[in-house]
Amino acid sequence: MDVPPRATHPYIPNASPPAREAMLAEIGAGSVEDFLVSIPRHLRMDRPLALPDPLRSEAELSAHIEGLLSRNSTVRPGRSFLGHGCYRHHVPAVVDEVVNRSEFLTAYAGEPYEDHGRFQALWEYQSLMAELLDTEVVNVPTYDGFQAAATALRMAGRYTGRRRLVLAGDIPADRLSRIHDYVRDAHELVRVPASPDAVRAELAAGDVAAVYTAVPDASGRVEPCAPELVALAHESGALAVVDVNPMSLGVLAPPASYGADLTCGDLQPLGVHPSFGGGNAGFVGSRDDERLVAEYPSRLFGLVPTDVDGEYGFGDVAYERTSFARREEGNEWVGTAASLHGIAAGVYLALMGPHGMREIGETILANTAYARQRIAEVPGIALPDPEAVHFADFTVLYEGERTAAEIAAALLERGIHGGTPLGERAARYCVTEVHTKADIDDLATALEEIVK
Structure with a gap:
């Protein structure tokens, strides 16, 4: 039946006008718009959502969702060459088996009354991740890698008391x-190329809290000058923050080994399925410096003695610094949305071990090199940086008449998810360990037929 005007929404009890007005009056707000003042106006929707009428039964809802799902189309992993921050990797079945256990899947914040091993699982994740990163401390995951980068930069700002942040290189x-x-109210961002001279010039201006770079960068390029940028940051008293694809650390030196103070990134490559842009969780790692650890906003779990002699348990480290304890006085606000992905990454790392991570890394490096070489042989396609080393992601330039969007559409008609268009004449492709030589050859053959 029709919902009467201004009636309470069946799924949102506080949607009734009296309830909303009472809540606004309680906190002294004139309207819901008052909560959005920090969001630029051009990003706000200026019209009501075009929502359908509410569905009144479970059967109706199930039918509706099944109809939406039936519109999805997929290709097998080896036919998808999309990456650009969210990657297809093989996820061992045991990873899904563990994270779908009810004690992990349904736990909220892992409090003692419903822990069921969650504290230990996250401690094990932190330990394994710290070994991969060559750091001493790793946080319980943030929402995603973007948040981890922003959090690491805010940590550097609080630690140094400085205002400027130098971002070097290609950043998505x-x-x-x-x-x-995330940093605009506290810091000034300065963009420069990944060049020692450019970074040195900004550092000379003073008041730099951190130098940030990524290895690999947004285009998948392994930046050879990253250690020099780290050294320059330290010479000026700034911290060095390096963003990494954790899957690359089986073959590339972890940033901490050449002096990075904070290493950050996204856990998604480590046993987490890509899911319509989701399936992300961010990590931050550092040395065990008391002042630096105090700036972590997210939870840290440690091994602690119990009341029973010789018995240990798992509990929060420096819990009083978090927003869970300090509420609005905390360094930053963090939630619990991504902890399950941390457990998945822990299981994945335990299964792979050092040799497995190295083998996967070497496979991806080899596949990337072959894909770049093979695609560059296609008439009408060129590489912008043919001599550079790339990991997973790489960019191609289209020199013919067809645009990147037209080429992507033509590939999709052949059952291939091609590269992500970057403007009209470029696209970013990606290969991982799930791609075979035959998959790459099929892509190149399709491009030979399409690119003109």
């Missing part, structure tokens, strides 16, 4: 947007 627009949104 969406990551840069998140960083800007």
Whole structure:
């Protein structure tokens, strides 16, 4: 039946006008718009959502969702060459088996009354991740890698008491947007190329809290000057923050080994399925410096003695510094949305071990090199940086008449998810360990037929 005007929404009890007005009056707000003042006006929707009428039964809802799901189309992993921050990797079945256990899947914040081993699982994750990163401390995951980068930069700002943040190199627009949104009230962002001379010039101006770079960068390029940028940051008293793809650390030196103070990134490659842009969780790692650890906003779990002689348990480290304890006085606000992905990453790392991570890393390096070589042989396609080493992601330039969007659409008609268009004449492709030589050859053959 029709919902009467201004009636309470069946799924949102506080949607009734009296309830909403009472809640606004209680906190002294004139309207819901008052909560949105920090969001730029051009990003706000200026019209009501075009929502359908509410569904009144479980059967109706199930039918509706099944109809939506039936519109999805998929290709097998080896036919998808999309990456750009969210990657297809093989996820061993045991990872899904563990994270779907009810004590992990349904636990909220892992409090003692419903812990069921969750504290230990996250401690094990932190320990394994710290070994991969060559750090001493790793946090319980943030929401995603973008948030981890922003959090690491805020940590550096609080630690040094300085205002300027130097971002060096190629940074994805969406990551840069998140960083800007999170630090804008406290810091000034300065963009420069991944060049020692450019970074040195900004450091000379003073008041730099951190130098941030990524290895690999947004285009998958392994930046050879990263250690020099870290050294320059330290010479000026700034911290060095390096963003990494954790899957690359089986073959690339972890940033901490050449002096990075904070290492950050996204856990998604480590046993977490890509899911319509989701399936993300961010990590931050550092040395065990008491002042630096005090700046972590998220939870840290440690091994602690219990009341029973010789018996140990798992509990929060320096819990009083978190927003869970200090509420609005905390360093930052963090929630619990991504802890399950931390457990998945822990299981994945335990299964792979050092040799497995190295084998996967070597496979991805080899596949990337072969894909770049093979695609560059296609008439009408060129590489912008043919001599550079790339990991997983790489960019191609289209020199013919067809645009990147047209080429992507033509590939999809052949059952291939091609590269992500970057403007009209470029696209970013990605290969991982799930791609075979035959998959890459099929892509190149399709491009030979399409690119003109």
